Amino acid sequence: MEPKRDNDTPTSESNPTDAKDIYTTAIEPAGDEKHAAAEALPDRDGVFGELDDQAKEYRSLTAWGAFMIMTKANLGVGVLAIPGVFHSVGLVPGYVLIIGLCxxxxxxxxxxxxxxxxxxxxxxxxxxxxxxxxxxxxxIMAFQFCIGKISAIASFLVSxxxxxxxxxxxxxxTAVFIAVAAVVGFLLSSIRTLHKVSWLAWVGVVSISVGLLVVTIAVxxxxxxxxxPRTGPWDxxxxxxxxxxxxxxxSSITTIIFSYSATPTFFSVLCEMKEPRKYQRVMLASQGLMCVIYLVIGTLFYYYCGQYVSSPSLGSAGPLTKRISYGLVxxxxxxxxxxxxxxxxxxxxxxxxxGTYDLTHPTKKHYxxxxxxxxxxxxxxxxxxxxxxxxSVIVSFIGATCSTPGTLLPFPIMWWHDEWRRRPWAERKPKLATAIVYLTMVLFACTIIVSGTYSSIKQIINAKATNGPWTCADNSNSVPKK
Structure with missing residues (x-):
């Protein structure tokens, strides 16, 4: 794939003829006709090429579908680790980290x-x-993106x-369960378009919401x-x-970053949206909902369980509720x-x-x-x-080595390229505050990458003594220790 280089890329500022690109063509109103006509897809897409009946499947994701995919991509194993963060750093610092990083x-x-x-x-x-x-x-970015997403796949297989x-x-x-999960995951992920996957996202959001509600009521x-302790006082x-x-x-910071680690995938979600003009509001709604869920669920679990919150937190309410809640999620x-x-x-x-016909058409090579x-x-x-x-180890490791560089570093670079790199000082000056924010973000990310990787490697070394690779040992603490 060879996107146009910087000096060949048309922008709305530099080339009025090309200003109505694929994005704006898809979102501009068409006279007095509303809805279908106003949101009609263009004839050509910058990624998927000519949009005939087959290719249009890749630009069929609705705003609600995009919202559910964004939300479900983030709402997973991360929320199950938030109560432990509160106990490690304290409730107030935990709130600051969750809201600030969001x-x-x-x-x-x-x-x-x-x-x-x-x-x-x-x-x-x-x-x-x-x-x-x-x-x-x-x-370099493709390698990091792939490593980050493969690591996330691993975290869900472990979960x-x-x-x-x-x-x-x-x-x-446990090794057998991981293999079974991998087979099922392969079958589900083979669905070709995000529009069809979005229906599964609805199921996922309802599933984890009910599971969290049940265990929250139970605790x-x-x-x-x-x-x-089973008897006597407990603190x-x-x-x-x-x-x-x-x-x-x-470790707490990288765990929270991992909880928001789906944000780089929003780029791909936008590319398949039928109405790309709705991206901003969909993204803001999803991120806001995630922040509220992390704060509410994390606080409730921590208030009722304190230092005895389990990791993952679904195991905090006893054996029976644990089995029910895990079944629901x-x-x-x-x-x-x-x-x-x-x-x-x-x-x-x-x-x-x-750039090939096989990209959007069901040919043998395509499949x-x-x-x-x-x-x-x-x-x-x-x-x-x-x-x-x-x-807990895999969540912290992914947050440090993959989620941090993937979620915090690319976007300041993108902004610098379009808004700062070749602009005269007169145009840069009004954007100085934004530039400082992005520079702070880059410095913060670099610090977390180095320190977080060191911290997670130490955890892996310490954990290896009891749980080695391809282990059969129970990783859910469901079997009473002798």
């Missing part, structure tokens, strides 16, 4: 819309960096294995959490402000696995077949490439999940 990432991805409008040939952040740094920038262990009370080897009405040890170690502090975890595998596969699929990429992505996720089958 605001930072929302500000970053808000630039996807304007950037896509100016560069309609871009499908991902990797394509965006091609415009800035050429093939090297694209390949599903944990779920199956809890439901069956460790009815089979609120029970006498004590499952991990607390929640609720902390408004804690005194975390450096490792705990960095299992569809949600499968949907998350489907979405993340689909997105990385679609990224590679577009990269390989860009061979699509299914092969899905299989390889799932296989790599399976290998990673089997190597580090521990929930």
């Amino acid at each position: 605001a930072m990432m929302t500000f970053a991805v808000s630039y996807i819309g304007p950037f896509k409008r100016r560069h309609p040939e871009c499908y991902s952040v990797a394509d965006a960096l091609y415009l800035v740094w050429g093939p090297a920038g694209r390949d 599903i294995a944990t779920c199956l262990n809890a439901i069956t009370v460790h009815g089979a080897c 609120g009405i029970q006498d004590r959490p499952a991990a607390a 929640k040890d609720l902390r408004i402000f804690a005194n975390p170690s450096f490792t705990q502090c960095i 299992l569809p949600a975890l499968l949907v998350s696995l489907c979405i993340w595998t689909h997105i990385i596969a679609k990224f590679l699929f577009v990269r390989i077949l860009f 061979i490439v699509w299914l092969s990429i899905n299989f390889v992505s799932t296989l790599l996720g399976y290998l990673f999940a089997s190597a580090i089958p521990i929930f």
Whole structure:
């Protein structure tokens, strides 16, 4: 895939003839006709080419469908780790981190819309960096994007294995459960368009919402959490402000970043939206909802369980409720696995077949490439999940090494390229405050990447002694210890 280079890319400012690009053509009103006529797709897309009846399937994602995919992509294993963050750093610092990081990432991805409008040939952040740094920038970002998404696939495979262990009370080897989850994930992710995947996202959001509601009610009405002493007094040890170690502090930050790590995929979601003008409001609604969910669910779990909150937090309400809640959220975890595998596969699929007839038409080559990429992505996720089958460790590791550079670094670079790089000082001056915000974001990201990677590697080394790769051991704490 070879997007146009910087000096060849038309923009609304520099080339009036090309100003009505694929983005604006799709969103401008058409006279007095409303809805269908106003939102009619153009004849050609910057990514998918000529939009005949077959190709239009790739630009059929509704605003509600986009909202559900964005929300479900973020609403997964991250929310299950938030109560532990509150205990590590304290309730108030935890609130500051969740709200602050949400605001930072929302500000970053808000630039996807304007950037896509100016560069309609871009499908991902990797394509965006091609415009800035050429093939090297694209390949580096593509590698990071793939590693990050494969790591996320691994986290969902581990979560599903944990779920199956809890439901069956460790009815089979954990390595077997991970393999089963990988097979199901491959089958679901082979659905070709995000529009069709969006129907699964509805199921996933309802599933995890009901599961969280059940376990939240359970921890609120029970006498004590499952991990607390069975008899005698027990202390929640609720902390408004804690005194975390450096490792705990960095691990908490990377865990929250992981909870918002789906934001780079919003680029791909926008590319398949039928009404791209609605991206900004859909994104803001999704991010706002995620922030509220993390604060409310995290606070309730932490208030009722304190230091005895489980990781993942669904195990906090006792064996029976644990099995019920894991059963309820299992569809949600499968949907998350489907979405993340689909997105990385679609990224590679577009990269390989860009500009060809096979990209959007159901030819033999189309299906061979699509299914092969899905299989390889799932296989790599399976290998990673089997190597580090521990929930808290894998979440922290992904947050540091993959989520941070993927969610915080590309968007300041995109903004710098379009809004600052070649502008005269008279045009830069009004944007100085924005430039400072983006520079702060880059410095913060670099700090977290270095310190977070060091912290997570230490955790992996310490955890390896008890849970090695391809282990059969129970990772859900469902089997009573002898």
